[in-house]
Amino acid sequence: MRVYVLNQRNEPLMPTTPARARKLLKENKAEVIKRTPFTIRLLIATGETKQEIVLGVDAGSKIIGVSASTMNQELYAGEVQLRNDIVDLLSTRRQNRRTRRSGLRYRKPRFLNRVKSKNKGWFAPSIQHKISSHLKVIENLHKILPITKIIVETASFDIQKIKNPEISGVDYQHGEQLDFWNVREYVLFRDGHKCQNCKGKLKDKILNVHHIESRKTGGNAPNNLITLCETCHDNFHKGKFELKLKRGTSFKDAAFMGIMRWAFYSKLKELYPNVNMTYGYITKNVRIVNHLSKTHYMDAYCIAGNLKAIHSNIYYYQKKVRCHNRQIHKANILKSGKKKLNQAPYIVKDFRLFDKVKYNGIECFITARRQTGYFVLKTLDGAAIHKSAQVKELTLLEKRKSYLTERRQAIHPMTEVTGILA
Numbered sequence: 001m002r003v004y005v006l007n008q009r010n011e012p013l014m015p016t017t018p019a020r021a022r023k024l025l026k027e028n029k030a031e032v033i034k035r036t037p038f039t040i041r042l043l044i045a046t047g048e049t050k051q052e053i054v055l056g057v058d059a060g061s062k063i064i065g066v067s068a069s070t071m072n073q074e075l076y077a078g079e080v081q082l083r084n085d086i087v088d089l090l091s092t093r094r095q096n097r098r099t100r101r102s103g104l105r106y107r108k109p110r111f112l113n114r115v116k117s118k119n120k121g122w123f124a125p126s127i128q129h130k131i132s133s134h135l136k137v138i139e140n141l142h143k144i145l146p147i148t149k150i151i152v153e154t155a156s157f158d159i160q161k162i163k164n165p166e167i168s169g170v171d172y173q174h175g176e177q178l179d180f181w182n183v184r185e186y187v188l189f190r191d192g193h194k195c196q197n198c199k200g201k202l203k204d205k206i207l208n209v210h211h212i213e214s215r216k217t218g219g220n221a222p223n224n225l226i227t228l229c230e231t232c233h234d235n236f237h238k239g240k241f242e243l244k245l246k247r248g249t250s251f252k253d254a255a256f257m258g259i260m261r262w263a264f265y266s267k268l269k270e271l272y273p274n275v276n277m278t279y280g281y282i283t284k285n286v287r288i289v290n291h292l293s294k295t296h297y298m299d300a301y302c303i304a305g306n307l308k309a310i311h312s313n314i315y316y317y318q319k320k321v322r323c324h325n326r327q328i329h330k331a332n333i334l335k336s337g338k339k340k341l342n343q344a345p346y347i348v349k350d351f352r353l354f355d356k357v358k359y360n361g362i363e364c365f366i367t368a369r370r371q372t373g374y375f376v377l378k379t380l381d382g383a384a385i386h387k388s389a390q391v392k393e394l395t396l397l398e399k400r401k402s403y404l405t406e407r408r409q410a411i412h413p414m415t416e417v418t419g420i421l422a
Contacts, residue, residue: 065296145294154261157254204229223248
């Protein structure tokens with residue numbers, strides 16, 4: 001375990017040992033400013049010796065891996081789980097807006113106030129979140145470590161190559177939807193203009209394109225669409241039968257990385273002086289040759305390039321959580337004609353949602369609360385600690401942040417994970 005140190009100007013210094021930090025705190029030469037990771041600020045002026053610290057970043061759509069190391073020691077290892085609920089929340093908001101416009105009152109849609117019509121470099125909110133989160137994670141590490149160099153691996157995916165390994169040359173311009181007006185026309189042609197449930201036995205000539213997964217979660221990709229006649233389509237939505245089908249492979253994460261990789265890398269070069277890029281095949285080869293486990297923080301360790309550095313025995317697992325819920329009312333209307341409030345009390349018995357607390361010696365987070373003073377407690381991996389803990393049994397450790405942090409035991413040798421070299 002390392003203790004991170006800041007000087008009197010809140011500038012990061014080289015980390016120290018817990019024994020040294022304990023002595024400084026006991027002599028009132030330092031104060032604690034953060035519990036996880038444990039960080040102190042010096043109250044006296046000292047000599048500032050620094051070493052070259054390389055930060056490896058394994059960029060990802062769902063999880064970011066980071067590792068900061070010198071030539072001799074790994075100073076920080078961590079994984080950050082990003083939010084993946086933004087698309088679903090925006091779809092729900094769009095659905096609620098349409099309900100208000102059509103069912104409750106009519107308001108003509110406006111298009112001149114759209115952000116993408118004003119800004120040339122606009123990204124969808126879900127993609128902008130990924131870019132901003134990557135930058136924020138790196139910014140937070142610069143606050144506790146004097147990082148001198150950043151090496152980033154931003155994966156690139158050839159989706160057409162994944163679908164068809166033999167594709168080459170002009171075939172890239174002749175995709176599966178070539179010469180079709182839209183996705184619907186292609187799906188009807190692919191299915192032979194025949195209902196894929198009754199195979200034309202009901203003799204209904206009206207054909208519909210049905211989403212295997214809802215459009216909210218599955219999108220309008222051809223592998224999520226199937227042709228049904230109108231009779232079968234209506235019967236399906238009435239619950240008279242079930243379609244035993246699974247959508248094809250989703251390339252959502254690959255598409256995310258393809259869009260955000262250069263925007264993230266370019267922004268990073270604007271913010272920091274020494275930024276370099278590496279590639280996934282190099283990281284994989286380094287990890288296998290050195291018999292290391294397949295984890296995101298270990299990939300970041302390989303990306304940093306200090307392969308003789310002693311591994312940290314712990315890593316910090318972080319989870320990005322939603323900061324605000326701006327939906328005032330629930331969508332369903334009560335019998336009285338009123339809508340129920342959607343927002344819970346901000347503070348209950350001096351505790352907030354996602355506060356880090358200690359219960360029976362276990363560190364966990366508040367994931368739900370009741371006005372009577374009972375709380376649901378869980379760890380970041382979702383393990384339930386207690387479904388109704390009383391307020392008097394809780395000890396506050398840290399106030400909630402947008403990034404929740406747990407300290408976990410690290411695994412390094414590949415044999416501990418798989419038992420073989422793969």
